[in-house]
Structure formats: structure tokens, C-alpha cells
Amino acid sequence: MEWLTLGLFCAALLLCVVFDLPILLALAAGLLLFLLYGRRRGSSWRELIGAALSGIGTVKNILITFFLIGVLTALWRAAGTVPVIVCYASALIRPSVFLLMTFLLNCGVSVLTGTAFGAAATMGVICAAIGAALGVDVRLVGGAVLSGVYFGDRCSPVSTSALLVAALTETDIFHNIRRMLHSALVPFLLSCAVYALLGLFSGRAGEVPDLRALFEREFALHWLALLPAAVILLLSALRVNVKAAMAASILTALPLCLMMQRAEPLALLKMSFTGFHAADPEVGRMLDGGGVFSMLKVAGIVCLSSSYSGIFQKTGLLDGMKRAVDALARRTTPFAAMLCTSALTGMVACNQTLTIMLTSQLCGGSELDGADFANDLEDTAVILAPLVPWSIAGGVPLAAVGAPVSALLLACYLYLLPLWRLAVSLRQKRRAPSAG
16 A cells, blocks of 8 residues: 555656646655555644645745745845855956856856756856857756756855755754865865866866946846845854745845845835846846745655645554665665665655655654754765756756756766765775774
């Protein structure tokens, strides 16, 4: 019965991928399947609904944060923060180091914005345009962009995935970020070396587009527009609560929108919900987005996915699979077991959020230390989800920059990080008996 239920859920996810249907439909079908399974096992509807709601209750703070992120991403665009960052960053690009700069610039923008999709839609699109002008293979550009946007998506203080992992593991996000930066140092440096070497052979004659002239059609570009980003970075460094840091950044952006960019108050209020939309179509293709409504889909995914955890605990649906994961962790290492689990859940889930939730649910008993568990989740589920060819986690950023799916093969940071961590965990396991 357990395998039939899970098989039907996988089939629902596959149908949504094949027919390009919203993943929320499959998740809703999964909720119904799991409720019916629980009913068949003897639980009452009241108990099952209560279990589902208790699962959602574990991520209620995340939902509040999603609201703030939606407002923040819209106002950063309207205040000129994102355009100024992009203009300053693109001025650093040189043909000889184009791929390396593409990786680094997308790392930087994704750390600031906390979203892989948003970074790909802004800096990623710009790097793709510059790459086309320089004659660089779009697959190389796509791989460098994908590596960069998930560097920040993994370890930004305003990243929805980092906040979700912190909530699931009941750990401090700033402590997690310090650990993530440490574990990613070697893979990051190796990725820089790879893209620097590839860049030596990929560039041709061409000119870097004048982005300042383009953005000046819509914005007053001034260094003051960097203040909202500076505020959130400073407060994050001081370990101020993430929601308070985002609120402070929003309050910093408001006067810039009103006084420097001459936005109307009512239009700004509407924009906070519906997102920024540029009057100039060419600017809009690069910058449109943000707003509370843009977060509704991911909020729905998180709500439905988190409801599963309560039902699974109530019904024991995943107990057999958890025992298999625990056995694998004992034979190898907890990280190796989580790596295998997240690879499988990523293939099934087709999105990053559900991959994180399912991996956390299945591997919850493999590690006693919550901080270790959080770091391992970040270095497996968060990073591997974009490598699944049919997952929206990698498909959306690649589509934004116009790169084919084969660009996944060149997203070297997404391979190097989990492989490095796997090698370290296996080495530590070999050394453990002799240390005793």
C-alpha cells in the first residue's frame, strides 16, 4: 500500500512535468493521496487534517519571510538598487575573464537577492547578452550562471531555501551560513579555476553592451541606490533577525523610490504586491518581477510540502524508506546517505523546495547534530535539485538566459561541492577508528 501510494504521487509529478502543468496540481494530488492512505490505515479525518496543519505550522515564519522577500525584491528594482548593482558589476567584465566574471557576478547578485531565479533573470540575462556579443558558447554561459545563482541561493541570509533549512532543522541561519562558507571554500576556488581556464579558450572579439545607457531610460542611477543592499548586508553581518533586516532594507528603499525615482505612493503600494514593471520593454525584459504575488507559488509549494511531513509522521508512510536510509548511513556516512536520498527525491520532486522537505523527512534520524544536518541538507538537496534535467530548479534559470539543458554539464560548482563533501566525509570515516 505504501509503495502504491508513493508510486501514484510520483506519476502525478511526472505527468505535470511532461504536460507542463503547474507542480502545485501534483502536490495537491499528493496531499489527497496521503490523506486517503492515512484514512485507510485507520486515522480519522480530524487527526489527519490536524497532522497536516501541524506540519504547516513548522514553517509559518517562513511564510512571513516570503511576504517580506516579495516586497523587498519589488522595491529594490523600483529604487534602482538592482540596476545600479548590475551596472557597476557589468563594468568589471573583460573578455579574457568573461566566464569567471559571469560566475562571480551571479554569485554576488544571488547573495544580495537570495533568489536563484531572480539573479538569473537579471545578472544572468545580462551576462548572456554580453556573452553573445563576445561570441561565447551559450552552454558555457549557462553553466557559469547556474553555478553562480545557486551559490547565493544556498548561503544568502534572505534565501528562501536557506531559511527553510534553518526552520526544518531548528538552527540559526547565520551560524549555518558560516558553516556553509567554510564547506564551500574549496569547491568555490576550484570552480573559479575551471571557469578561468575555460574563459581563455571561449572568448572572441566583441564589445560589452552599454547597460548604463539602457537603464538610464528608466532610472536615476546613483550610488545612493545601493543603500538598501548595504543595510541588509550590514545587519546580516551583525546577526540581526532576518525579518528585521529585510524590514529595515524595505524602509530604506521607500524614500529612494519616492524621491529619487519619483514613484507615486499608490503605484508603489500596488507594485509591492504585483511586482515591478518597467515602462521600457527592453528594460522590463531584464528587470520586471518581484512582489508578494511572485512568492505565492513557492509559498503554496512550501505549505503543501510541509503538510506532508505531519501526515508522514502520523501514518508512518515513509518509515520503511527511513530505515533503508539509516542503514545506508551506517554503512557509509550520513552525508553519503543524504546525497543518494536527495538525488532520488530531486528526480521525483522536480523542484527544490519539495526536494529539501522530503530529504529532511527521510534523513532526519541519520545525524544527531542539527547544525551538521542543516549543512548537509544545503550541500545535497539544495545543490542537487537544479541538476535534475526536468526540474524547474535548473530549467527556469537556463530558460531565462536561453541556454539548453546540456548547460547543466558545465555547472561545475553544483558537482564539485557535493563531491568534495562526500570525499571529506568518507576520509573522516576512515580516520575515525584509528583516532579511537
